[in-house]
Amino acid sequence: MQVQGKKPYNEINITPLVDLTFVLLIIFILLTTAAVQGIKVDLPSASASQSLNEPKSRVIAVANDGTVSIDAVPVSMAELEGELRTSIASEPETAVILRGDRAVQYDQIMQVLDLCSKVGVASLGMASTRPPGEG
Incomplete structure (x- = not known):
């Protein structure tokens, strides 16, 4: 006994695979851009500001909870000193950019x-x- 109207498949439908590939690509792009941003610091606003365009620079960020990081890597003050000494020894003209959250203690x-x-x-x-x- 044969069922009428049913034929065996001769081809594989790849549409779901293409959809899955695009979804994975979008997830990868979003996660990669989110990871590159570094430490979130709420900067104060100013009427006039200049940018520092030095080729060799290190960025030190102080978050509102007091966490200090250099180039988005949290460090203690002793580790920060070691990193800065190493940078200055290898490149004496190294520029340091300090980013401080507006709520951080002045000390x-x-x-x-x-x-x-x-x-x-x-x-x-x-x-x-x-x-x-901007706020």
Whole structure:
């Protein structure tokens, strides 16, 4: 007995595989861009700001909970000093960009500034702030 209207498949339908591939690609793109952003710091706004365009620079961020990081890697103050000394030894003209959250205690920023002075950082700048209309 044979069922009428049913034929065996001769081809494989790849449409679901293409859909899955696009979904995986979109997920990969979103996760990669989210991981590159680094540490979130709420910068204060200013009416005029200049950007520091040094080829060799290190970014030190101080989060509102007091966490200090260099190039998005959390470090202690002793580790920060070691990293800065290594950078200055290899490239004496290394610029340091300090990013401080607007809610961080002034004492924590001063500790980082004193450390940079102690190590002998030649060029120190504050991170560019957000434009005045942005919160």
